[in-house]
Amino acid sequence: MFAVFLTSGLFLGWSLGANDAANVFGTAVGTRMISFRRAAILCGIFVILGAVISGAGAAETLGDLGAVNAIAGAFVVALAAAITVYWLTVLGYPVSTTQAIVGAIIGWDLFSGALIDYAALVEIVASWVASPILAAIFSVILYKIIAGIVMRSGIHMFKLDALTRYGLIIAGIAGAYSLGANNIANVVGVFIPVSPFQDLNVFGLFKLTAAQQLFFIGAVAIAVGTFTYGKRVMLTVGEGIADLLPVAALVAVLANALVLFLFASQDLEGLLIRHGIPSIPLVPVSSSQAIVGSVLGIGLLKGGRAIRWRMVGGIVGAWAVTPIAAVIISFFSLFIVQNVFQQRTFTPVEYTLTAEAMQRIEQQGVSTAGFAELSGRSFPNAFSLDRELSAHMKKTGRERNVIMAATEVVNLRVTASQIQKIKGRWFTDGQIKAVEVLRGRTFTHNWLFDDALAALSPEWRLKDGQSAKEYNAELNRKLDYLHRLFR
Numbered sequence: 001m002f003a004v005f006l007t008s009g010l011f012l013g014w015s016l017g018a019n020d021a022a023n024v025f026g027t028a029v030g031t032r033m034i035s036f037r038r039a040a041i042l043c044g045i046f047v048i049l050g051a052v053i054s055g056a057g058a059a060e061t062l063g064d065l066g067a068v069n070a071i072a073g074a075f076v077v078a079l080a081a082a083i084t085v086y087w088l089t090v091l092g093y094p095v096s097t098t099q100a101i102v103g104a105i106i107g108w109d110l111f112s113g114a115l116i117d118y119a120a121l122v123e124i125v126a127s128w129v130a131s132p133i134l135a136a137i138f139s140v141i142l143y144k145i146i147a148g149i150v151m152r153s154g155i156h157m158f159k160l161d162a163l164t165r166y167g168l169i170i171a172g173i174a175g176a177y178s179l180g181a182n183n184i185a186n187v188v189g190v191f192i193p194v195s196p197f198q199d200l201n202v203f204g205l206f207k208l209t210a211a212q213q214l215f216f217i218g219a220v221a222i223a224v225g226t227f228t229y230g231k232r233v234m235l236t237v238g239e240g241i242a243d244l245l246p247v248a249a250l251v252a253v254l255a256n257a258l259v260l261f262l263f264a265s266q267d268l269e270g271l272l273i274r275h276g277i278p279s280i281p282l283v284p285v286s287s288s289q290a291i292v293g294s295v296l297g298i299g300l301l302k303g304g305r306a307i308r309w310r311m312v313g314g315i316v317g318a319w320a321v322t323p324i325a326a327v328i329i330s331f332f333s334l335f336i337v338q339n340v341f342q343q344r345t346f347t348p349v350e351y352t353l354t355a356e357a358m359q360r361i362e363q364q365g366v367s368t369a370g371f372a373e374l375s376g377r378s379f380p381n382a383f384s385l386d387r388e389l390s391a392h393m394k395k396t397g398r399e400r401n402v403i404m405a406a407t408e409v410v411n412l413r414v415t416a417s418q419i420q421k422i423k424g425r426w427f428t429d430g431q432i433k434a435v436e437v438l439r440g441r442t443f444t445h446n447w448l449f450d451d452a453l454a455a456l457s458p459e460w461r462l463k464d465g466q467s468a469k470e471y472n473a474e475l476n477r478k479l480d481y482l483h484r485l486f487r
Helices: 002-020 022-030 036-054 056-065 071-090 097-112 118-153 157-194 210-229 231-240 246-262 266-274 287-301 309-339 355-363 369-374 382-392 397-407 416-420 429-437 446-456 466-486
Strands: 200-202 206-208
Touching: 002 036, 002 071, 002 097, 002 157, 002 210, 002 287, 022 036, 022 157, 022 231, 022 246, 022 287, 036 157, 036 210, 036 231, 056 097, 056 118, 071 097, 071 157, 071 309, 097 118, 097 157, 097 309, 118 246, 118 287, 118 397, 157 210, 157 246, 157 287, 206 210, 246 287, 287 309, 355 397, 369 382, 382 397, 397 446, 416 429, 429 446, 446 466
Parallel strands: none
Antiparallel strands: 200 206
């Protein structure tokens, strides 16, 4: 059944390949420096590598926006995004798959009564503004540097063409890798919470996590989309916005790859944190917006006369339509699937202000005085609880998140059969022993389970300080897996 529902994610992956591949090789194909066939093959190979090796970072932020908790819901969300992207791809516009999947997830949040994580949404929307601006800035800087080197070196035209062609291939490979790393979350990220896959040891040589197996399948769909339908949008990016010389095409691809890398690299984030430098949020940015920003940056550097502003206006209009269309398609598709086809598109999550939850909220530094009269009451979803809280108190985003996390009812039951599934995985012996001690116990809230593990073993305790961010992120991934396993 999971394979059937996953088809919508594969359709979305195909649509992304048909559209977003233009963003890494479009300028190279448009300037006739690389054939479409070679571009499609290279793009496919390195999109798969980028997705499997480095795709986890951006996927986590997308999951924060809305954790789709039913497989039929994940199917509809991916399908709504895919239909939106496919429609605009047919029109020839380099649209944002990121905007489509974000819009579709918001549609699910609205339909299911889940709260929208506005902090995560602000991060993602900010990237939609920042990515084309950063790409334009990078393209201007890179163009001046590369053009200056070419002018001073006196390279012969034929040699320059050969070097540019190799440069376009290398930059395209880097861009394809970054595209896979950054955008695979758009394709299969909504399926991670409901995935049945287990970690897989490949001949004892390396391990593929459950998420990486999903990423591989999604990346193959991207590669197929690139090869079968990517040429039209490649030519729009390479020829439709502005006429580019080969060196300018190289610069545009480099700037695009750099922007995608900045927003997807967990290694870069860890490096910045270790040196006390504010890190760049790991969010799935729009490669379409980045490449268009790169091309516009070069065009503006040259005076802007060669820019086809009507085409740019059409592209920006498509960007504006994408998330709105995805929200509408997602919401009404969920209604049809749930009420006509009788498929559960979300699992209801109850919220109860138990005595334990009220105490937990106080321990987290949030006063319960304003809503003490709600103690003991239950609510059918997060939206209902939030509305009632708003009638009693004004709260910050952090306070709301603390209250929701403390009151969510999950009823985890630790069973022997489920414990067997974590053995031989990436859990340590000490962590497994702590879980085995809890066998047979039931926990009303996730945090009660987490606290019980932390009391049994220091290997289940979060660490303080910015330097521990990577460690804590890995520990939270393990806890999230256990929450799903024992629910």
